[in-house]
Amino acid sequence: MVNFVLVAGARLGAWAWDEVVPYLRAAGHGVHPLTLSGLADKWGVPAGQQTHVQDIVDEVERQDLRGVVLVGHSYSGIPVGQAAGRIGGRLARVLFVDSSVPVDGRSFVAAWPDGGAEVKASIVENGGFWPLVPEVHYGGQGLTDEQIARIVCGSTPHPGATLTEPAVLARPLGELPATYIKCLLAGAKPSDDVAKLLTSDHWQLVEMDTGHWPMFSQPHELARIFLGAAKE
Template identity: 70%
Template sequence: MTEFVLVAGAKLGAWAWEDVVPGLRAAGHGAHALTLSGLAEKRGVPAGQQTHVRDIVDEVERRDLRDVVLVGHSYSGIPVGQAAERIGDRLARVVYVDASVPADGRSFLWGWDSGGVRAAIEENGGFWPPFSARDLEGQGLTEEQIGRIVRGATPHPGASLTEPAVLTRSPAELPATYVKCLLDWPEPSDDVTGHLRSERWELVEMDTGHWPMFSRPRELVRVLCEAAVGP
């Protein structure tokens, strides 16, 4: 039995996986949705990026999970990718769902035009503000789904976005599936393209937007189950 540990992206908590967890469990797997420190029901807990890495490692070790598939969506690919090398032989695979991938010494905000995000963090007491409905347009979401995300989102701790990742080896050395959501952007980023040259990585495309756990949860369950088996 595969044990999935599911970590949603910025501003979201474990609740974001409510439409995915039942499908994974119905398929015979364990499914553990995790809220990172400072978000959702853990709002107010001080957190940086390494706090989030520890959250994930601690969840795996506390539950004594084996044959673990770590699933990181969007921002959470950064702490998930670091946690993957720290849980050792407990790891079966990493799944990056339209996610950023960590690089040693680089932050989530490195390498793209992040001036607007940095300014928003500074103007909002060190937090990236929650989503507006406009942020979610054009991503294959219904009005109801957009409303659900907007209502549930919380401010995201800015330190987790600006702290550098700490890795001892390339993510390309660990078995991984990269799920590219085509409505968000049709091509993987250059760093992901580089990792996909590794025989340990595979690419899966979904014809939906950046939040498939809301827009296509059943399809995402299928993708995750297939990823657990590997290419």
């Protein structure tokens, strides 16, 4: 048995994994969907980048989890990648779901083409939060209208400091056992940062023929990939 700790991307909470969780539990594993500070049911809790890293570490240590498979989707690959290096022998594997990956000393927005200027301006204009996006943002990603509506209705503005504060790696990411899940409707190739990490003997690539939110568009297939990766 392993323990999956599931962390969804920007604006989302633990609820985003609702359709994936039953498949993992049916296979006999522990499953711990986690809401990061300042989001969903933790709305209003002050949060920076290291707050989110500590959220994940605290969840693992508070429940004394072993054989941990940390799962980070989209933005949350940044704190998950950092937390993975801090939980020591508790870690079994890291799964990055079409996510960003942390680079020591660099923030989430620093990897954007404009250095994150547009995102930073949006955060300032919205009282320190990255605002919600309209339904059109989710088009072309293999989602039904109902699934898009669910994402939009469940989302909360994202704490801006978590996007602009730098990552701090306790251990080189390429040394960690990891699987990167690339969702092809969101782009055919991984980013340069991910491509470099995939040259490591410890990293594997899995592709999904769906969009950036596979926990909604293909939850059963995503769970199957998780279970297969956990056996590595």
